[in-house]
Amino acid sequence: MGDAAALFAPWMVRWRLVADGASIETPTSNLLPVLQDGEPTMLKMLKPTSDEGPGIAALGWFAGDGAVRVVAAEGDALLMERAIGRRSLTTMAVTGGDEDAIRIMAATAKALHAPRPAPPPELPTLTRRFRALYEAPPAHPVLARCAARARRLVETSRESVVLHGDLHHENVLDSPRGWLAIDPKGVAGERAYDVANLFLNPAGVDRLVLDRARAQRLAAIVSEELALDPARVLGFAFAHAGLSAAWCIEDGIDPRIAIEAAEMLEPLAAGAA
Missing domain, CATH: 3.30.200.20 (Phosphorylase Kinase; domain 1)
Incomplete structure (x- = not known):
């Protein structure tokens, strides 16, 4: 080592x-x-x-x-x-079980967001979370629209709970106790934001990430399972796609998939607003 x-x-x-x-x-x-x-x-x-x-x-x-x-x-x-189970949500998603994987992650989010008797820790807010998007260079016109949507969503939010902040297929693992989240970022904000990253995952599986019908199904499932407003779910998905692109640009990574996802999600978010 x-x-x-x-x-x-x-x-x-x-x-x-x-x-x-x-x-x-x-x-x-x-x-x-x-x-x-x-x-x-x-x-x-x-x-x-x-x-x-x-x-x-x-x-x-x-x-x-x-x-x-x-x-x-x-x-x-x-x-x-240590989660030592053998099942993988990525494998599930790419072998015909995408909706099952989404429901498992929604159930995980529901458990994470449940009220607890202890006071929550002090965590970075969504305003801080979106800073990279707010400050992103004008690399693509969709990023400014993502930033504007993020600001509106944060300004109109009526709740703040402890969020995982990086919920996706590789951060929810099988274990003897069931499916468990790992590697949270720790963010304080609206629950609808915590499912936004699901729209960009599984990572590298473009046929799912860029599928408009799949995005609509995903939004419907998580909205029902978590009692969320579908308009805000899709709005945060659109905003987070822009944030992901901004992070890619910061790190010198090709932002193509995140930008294409944002462009795909934009009319869905507009239609739900």
Whole structure:
């Protein structure tokens, strides 16, 4: 594991962990499958540039309801329940079970958004979340329209709950306790925003992401399952597609799919408004 081994070492001792697989590096963190007293867990270390700090607070607040449990957390170190099931929502979606996968993620969102007795943590707002879109260069005319819709939606929002902030097929995993969310960003805002990312996923599966009829079905399912206003669901989907494109532009990634998704979603959002 090289440098990663040195990074994990203090926490392996502190939390009495045994390595149970190879380390994994993502753009925001380093992870290591481990065992604590024989139980499968995951050790996660956030990188200094990571934006997932609020996600640790959100994960703790979810308290294992719809998400993996936090076993221990300190600073940028997190030890959490490891989801070890074999089923995949991406595989389900691309092999004819797209609507089943959508319903599973809607049920996960419902569990995450349920009221809890503890006060919610202080988290970044949707205004901050959309900053990259608001400040995006005029790379494509649809981005300005996405930004305008985002502002209207945020200004007219009547609720603020703890949101996952990055709900998609690869962030809801199979486990012995059922389907559980991982890797929340931690955002405070309207529930309808939390399903917006589903319209851009599964990642790389253009035939689903750019399918207008599929977007309409998705909006109908999540609106019914979560008692949401379909107009706001589609509005946030349109706005978030623009935000995704803005992030791509920031990172030097081709924003084509996000822009095409925004263009596909725009008339649906307008028709639902």
